Amino acid sequence: MKEWKVALSGGIGSGKTHIAQVFSALAVPVYNSDLRAKELMQSDEKIRRGLIALLGEETYKGAELNKQFVAQQIFSNNEMRRQVNAIVHPVVIRHYEAWSAAQNVPYTIMETALLFENDVYTHFDTTIYITAPMEERIVRVMKRDMCSREEVEKRMKMQQNDTICVQKADFVIENNNFALSQVLTIHEQIVHGKIR
Ligand code: ATP
Secondary structure (H helix, E strand, O other), X not given: OOOEEEEEEEOOOOOHHHHHHHHHHOOOOEEEHHHHHHHHHHHOHHHHHHHHHHHXXXXXXXXXXXXXXXXXHHOOOHHHHHHHHHHHHHXXXXXXXXXXXXXXXXEEEEEOOOOOOOOHHHHOOEEEEEEOOHHHHHHHHHHHHOOOHHHHHHHHHOOOOHHXXXXXXXXXXEOOOOHHHXXXXXXXXXXXXXXX
16 A cells, blocks of 8 residues: 655644644544654664764763753754754654554654754655644643743744745645644545645
8 A cells, every 4th residue: 555654744833733633533643753853862873973963972961862951052043953953853754754654554644843944845745734823823832831922932933934834835724613624625635645
């Protein structure tokens, strides 16, 4: 069976995890790249070597990733964040591809915050981008993460431009009251190979 690889992305608080759960309910296997990246930064030797070469020995405390140090290095430094992603993401994508190949389903989804950065999208057969009104996203993230508006806005500014991503994506889901029907339509299209 030809198995499509589908990327599901969107800005912070757009509802990636929320919409991914709907696809999961349709029996579509979903790979959470954020969680896997955290695991692989801990366990993968190639990532370890790359991060130490980029950020220095302080990146790991023995076997443990020094999360606080890495966060400090990339916070407010977009170029450094891009370089860290360039080390971590190829390993995550290869891990996803191996995982996906073992699923034996029409398609799998990788949930990812990155899509059009570092050419991540080129590894996928099709891409889905989730949008929601900016104000809703801010309020939802403030509530979810118990943080300030300023913190959310700062994280948003570090991300890819939403309008450009919407233009580039193959499918767009507006995370509103009609999200379920949008998911069902896209699911049908992908299952029948009507992509791109
Ligand atoms: P991040 O980029 O931070 O990982 P995300 O894109 O995965 O965020 P979610 O965590 O899915 O976004 O959604 C953000 C918050 O908004 C969550 O608390 C979620 O439960 C809530 N939420 C998402 N979509 C909806 C919706 N359609 N209706 C109500 N609440 C929603």
